[in-house]
Amino acid sequence: MRIGVIGTGNMADALGTHWVRAGHEVVIGGRDESRAAALAARMGAAGHGTPRAAAESGDVVLLALPYEAGVDVVSGLEAALRGRALIDCSNPVGPGFVLLTEGGPSAARRLADAAPGAHVVKAFNLCHEDVWRMDPPVFDGRPLAVPVCGDDAGALDLVRELVKDVGCTPVTAGGLERAGLVEATAALFIALWVREGADAQAIAPPLAFAAGDPRRSGLTSPRP
Numbered sequence: 425m426r427i428g429v430i431g432t433g434n435m436a437d438a439l440g441t442h443w444v445r446a447g448h449e450v451v452i453g454g455r456d457e458s459r460a461a462a463l464a465a466r467m468g469a470a471g472h473g474t475p476r477a478a479a480e481s482g483d484v485v486l487l488a489l490p491y492e493a494g495v496d497v498v499s500g501l502e503a504a505l506r507g508r509a510l511i512d513c514s515n516p517v518g519p520g521f522v523l524l525t526e527g528g529p530s531a532a533r534r535l536a537d538a539a540p541g542a543h544v545v546k547a548f549n550l551c552h553e554d555v556w557r558m559d560p561p562v563f564d565g566r567p568l569a570v571p572v573c574g575d576d577a578g579a580l581d582l583v584r585e586l587v588k589d590v591g592c593t594p595v596t597a598g599g600l601e602r603a604g605l606v607e608a609t610a611a612l613f614i615a616l617w618v619r620e621g622a623d624a625q626a627i628a629p630p631l632a633f634a635a636g637d638p639r640r641s642g643l644t645s646p647r648p
Contacts, residue, residue, distance in 0.1 A: 560591020
């Protein structure tokens with residue numbers, strides 16, 4: 425698969441390295457081309473250049489930029505991104521762990537509006553970059569599950585494959601209208617992890633108990 429990565433920071437490094445190891449043709453694009461060249465050399469990518477070069481090179485494009493920069497960059501690449509899967513891994517979370525998009529469109533929707541020809545998919549936003557550097561991200565024998573939101577079936581299929589290449593399990597989380605829920609989950613989790621020192625995994629019961637089956641919860645005795 426051909427993958428363009430826009431950005432030269434930690435998320436670009438972590439995810440791009442997995443995809444190079446999986447045999448994909450990765451091109452790194454950065455506003456600072458010297459940083460793009462250094463990252464591409466370090467991970468063994470197929471090439472480097474400007475954000476436009478990365479966008480034009482990929483069947484899938486990862487936008488690995490801070491939330492605040494995303495719309496400006498994407499709006500300048502509308503033609504280059506047309507028809508391509510565009511992965512948004514950003515988190516619109518500000519000081520105090522507030523959701524910067526509250527009451528308005530999600531970060532992913534804003535990107536889709538800025539580049540209406542692209543097929544935006546929300547993914548890879550719920551974990552710190554150090555988790556994405558794990559090879560693979562497996563905890564207590566269970567691969568990390570990655571929610572994936574989007575509206576285009578072909579783009580979703582491509583992103584699911586890339587999730588698997590990181591060693592994770594893709595989870596269908598709905599259309600792009602649900603990306604805001606995934607972003608809000610990130611804001612909640614980050615606040616719990618950083619401010620409270622809480623284990624966010626402990627919030628949800630195992631799947632067997634999620635539907636409230638009293639036989640599984642032990643609230644009633646099983647029938648003979």
